[in-house]
Amino acid sequence: MRKATKLIIFLFLISVLPLYSQQKLTISGQIKDAQTGEDLIGAVLSVKELPLKSIASNAYGFYSMTLPSGAYEITAQYTGYKPVVEKVILDKSLRINFKLSEQSKNLEEVVVYGRRKDENVTKTVMGFQRLNTKEIKNIPVLFGEKDLLKTIQLLPGIQAVGEGRSGFNVRGGAADQNLILLDEATVYNASHLMGFFSVFNSDAIKDISIFKGNEPSEYGGRLSSVLDIKMNDGNDKKFGVSGGIGLISSRVEIEGPIIKDRGSFIISARRTYADMFLALSKDTSLNQARLYFYDLNAKANYRIDEKNRIYLSGYFGKDVLGFGNTFGINWGNATTTLRWNHLFSNRLFSNTSLIFSNYDYKININSGVKMNIISRIQDYSLKQDFQYFGGANSTLKFGFNEVYHRIIPGAITAISNVSLKSLTNKYAMEHALYISHMYNLSDRLSVEYGVRLSLFNLLGPGTFNTYDSSGQVVDAVKFSSGQSVKSYFNPEPRLTLNYVLNQQNSLKAAYSRNVQNLHLLSNSTSGNPTDLWIPSSNNVKAETSDQVSTGFYHNFNENKYEFSAEVYYKNLQNQIDYKNGAELNFNDNVESQILTGIGRAYGLEMFLKKKYGRFNGWISYTLSRTERKFDAINQGNYFPARQDRTHDISVVGMYELSRRWSLSATWVYYTGNAVTFPSGKYNIDGKTMFYYKDRNANRMPSYHRLDLGATWLRKKTARFESSWTFSLYNAYGHDNPYMINFQDSKTDPSRTEAVQTTLFKFIPSFTYNFKF
Amino acid sequence: MRKIVFIPITLILLFCLVTACKKVIHIDLNTASPKIVIEGNIYDRAGPFAVKIFKSVNFDASNVYPPVSGAIVKISDTSGYSDVLTEKLPGLYVTSFIMGIPGETYTLTVNAEGQTYTASSTMPEPVDIGKVYFQNSFFGNTIYPGVNFVDPPNINNYYRLLYSVNNAPNSEINVTDDRLSEGKTITYLIRPADTDVKLKAGDNVTVWLESIDQGVYEYFRTAGREGGQSASPANPTSNISNGALGYFNACSLRARSAIVP
Structure with missing residues (x-):
């Protein structure tokens, strides 16, 4: 274990130290919905001039990107929203808030850019799924009560315990091995009426992420998953x-x-x-x-x-x-x-x-x-x-x-x-x-x-x-x-x-x-x-x-x-x-x-x-x-x-x-x-x-x-x-x-x-x- | 206590099952080689008492259980009496002289088909039934019989309840202990799982209260556990050795009857 800790510290140092030695400038700010002001979680910023560099907003809609000085064309994207492009001259650190508008419902087959459109391929995360309430609103459910907890059970590796029963199993874990967090607070019993409904009123929910055991180290306390x-x-x-x-x-x-x-x-x-x-x-x-x-x-x-x-x-x-x-x-x-x-x-x-x-x-x-x-x-x-x-x-x-x-x-x-x-x-x-x-x-x-x-x-x-x-x-x-x-x-x-x-x-x-x-x-x-x-x-x-x-x-x-x-x-x-x-x-x-x-x-x-x-x-x-x-x-x-x-x-x-x-x-x-x-x-x-x-x-x-x-x-x-x-x-x-x-x-x-x-x-x- | 905690589950199931439907299905079940089943009771009185020895059958077979004949069955007590039972009918063995006395420990020995099975049980002091009463259920207007009795203080007591309606015995398992009511009046409401048999005014209900020992209580407590809602149904914990199914029970028995008003 000692060795592993040392290795981690070493890797950390070699990766972070060079950043202090270079003079670079930072663009930071919020990514929001233009109509409601809701923070957009996991919206992606990409830089036209640096096609491999892109970054996602965090859980509070905040982003920060550090680049060498110069002129850039930056695009903010989010599923279901029209992308926003900003041209910036980066000669000092900037604060830019991106406001994205929802894509109007249009029967023309429009290309809607995803979060990062190839997130599935490029994101360094495994055993992960993210859904937002809008994506699932049309999925049929029991008694018409739309239910995020029921919908994630349609994803691979996540199983319903059974009809009319509470809980779900992730990759063979027991129902108590899932950490369910609602705005960071642990929810110990996520079901109403013995599991016919979940406690999450989907009107109140913005976004749901599930990690099937490979969660980043900020999460802990359960074996099988974090919701x-x-x-x-x-x-x-x-x-x-x-x-x-x-x-x-x-x-x-x-x-x-x-x-x-x-x-x-x-x-x-x-x-x-x-x-x-x-x-x-x-x-x-x-x-x-x-x-x-x-x-x-x-x-x-x-x-x-x-x-x-x-x-x-x-x-x-x-x-x-x-x-x-x-x-x-x-x-x-x-x-x-x-x-x-x-x-x-x-x-x-x-x-x-x-x-x-x-x-x-x-x-x-x-x-x-x-x-x-x-x-x-x-x-x-x-x-x-x-x-x-x-x-x-x-x-x-x-x-x-x-x-x-x-x-x-x-x-x-x-x-x-x-x-x-x-x-x-x-x-x-x-x-x-x-x-x-x-x-x-x-x-x-x-x-x-x-x-x-x-x-x-x-x-x-x-x-x-x-x-x-x-x-x-x-x-x-x-x-x-x-x-x-x-x-x-x-x-x-x-x-x-x-x-x-x-x-x-x-x-x-x-x-x-x-x-x-x-x-x-x-x-x-x-x-x-x-x-x-x-x-x-x-x-x-x-x-x-x-x-x-x-x-x-x-x-x-x-x-x-x-x-x-x-x-x-x-x-x-x-x-x-x-x-x-x-x-x-x-x-x-x-x-x-x-x-x-x-x-x-x-x-x-x-x-x-x-x-x-x-x-x-x-x-x-x-x-x-x-x-x-x-x-x-x-x-x-x-x-x-x-x-x-x-x-x-x-x-x-x-x-x-x-x-x-x-x-x-x-x-x-x-x-x-x-x-x-x-x-x-x-x-x-x-x-x-x-x-x-x-x-x-x-x-x-x-x-x-x-x-x-x-x-x-x-x-x-x-x-x-x-x-x-x-x-x-x-x-x-x-x-x-x-x-x-x-x-x-x-x-x-x-x-x-x-x-x-x-x-x-x-x-x-x-x-x-x-x-x- | 267990019963009380399970009420909500029962209620919710009831609610759900209003919309539910049931049907008989065919399932291919695993088979098992026949197991020996021994059932013996001694009460606080003069005998004769019976020990039944049968074999289990596969689920698909009809409910006819092959008797085990020719076994050597013996019951002895701590005072030195030992009674070898005689086989009256195939699989049914009866005592000739041994008496049931509270405080005695009885040991059952069965030699059958080359195997020896033993069990012992201590007969507790009797506890009298105070009253048989009747209470309506929360849902469905079913009448449940109940009893109350005073738990003897300072010792651990275990009880088994049986009842009959107009002399037809009910075979469901009802046991309780004094863990939650030490030395107090225990009220026990019998809620039959089989809701097809309903009590009505004028029915004659007899309730038997057996004072049993811990080993017998464990047997019936775990036997009562099996059923649809347990995630891990298992064989009851028997007080008989060597893997035999069943139990050997030395108990004090009291009875009381009442007419449904």
């Missing part, structure tokens, strides 16, 4: 209201300037109203039921001066479920992020964030027994990021992150008739220091390398048990408040190489190590809002993964099409599974119920996308294998993980039929998950019992589904716009299994049968959208 979601900033030119009325939910959004061109705000809200129909019912068992969720996203930003800008963003969402006053449960996330952008110079950008994140659930019971249970996980975090723009050849990122985790697994209040004791609270501190350097070694070869040093500290107070393999306590030590119980230090090296063969083709390779110190205990197929997060401890070790990947990237037909093929191999340590019949609910000794093992995952991902034109869309295919190995399961042999999926295919097509009508369709097919079905049966006390042999030795039937969508732009003027969206989910009504149960036959008591439950067939929906 980085950025909220809209709001229009800083004029007030506007938009919204939609749908079958399941309605949403409204208000945005406008705080001070014109200097600051803006945006508030988006959404609520479902199935419960309002229930209240109309005459059936007393239905009209007292509560079942709904709501979301609120709010963000404000203000530019103090050219060098300082502050942002405040927040999310608040809740699911509520209950019956009269006898029973209720609600759960939800709340996040707040306060950010300060500061320019130390036109080449050194700084962002400081104070982040709060909370996930909790509350249960109240008032029937026979009376009690309230509250469970929560809270993060208080400070994040400091620096970005140094060394020139078109070199960008350096470094910083640190401090997170304080507070976990209340279950606190009991208002109790009668039960002697339930609150569970022991857990506290932990996570420290990380990172450096990452993107450097063009030559015109063809570029590298991004870095390291993240992470230190996780489980803190007192409390008595901390150590368990043997049978789950018995072998050691119990008492710690006082703030005392370190156990720590895990891990260097996490990351490296990506890109070799550009020519304008159309490149080869890339990457290695990365990721570490995870928070673990979700979930032993049901669907995932529950009451699943518990636990920190690494004496018994639960830090999970680690090492991933190597390589890929070929090809753009053709004037960059209208892009193709990529990536292969990966991943080695996983300290993976979690559960003992037979593990008791995970309300158990202070829950760590005694856990098994520790290893895993491996490998696969091939292919992606073909048509980016522009009246017809666009993509085909993605993943061939993969994911296995786990635990001493106590299947005689210690490798066995397929639940999310092991041999084939996974998605086809997405969008077609602009006319100025008013656009059509879309998606088709998905995947191999059924690995499951455990009975191998035999016997009888106990008159009840048929099933005999199980090997874990995950069976397969669910394969899944496939076609969805259709259509959007009708009813009216569009400068002041008012309205449209209708229609969709049909599972258009050919295939019986996809949600679950398969084994039971005594209802018709012939001398036999047993397998019964398949299907959730959704031919689900139509329509939504009315407006904007003024």
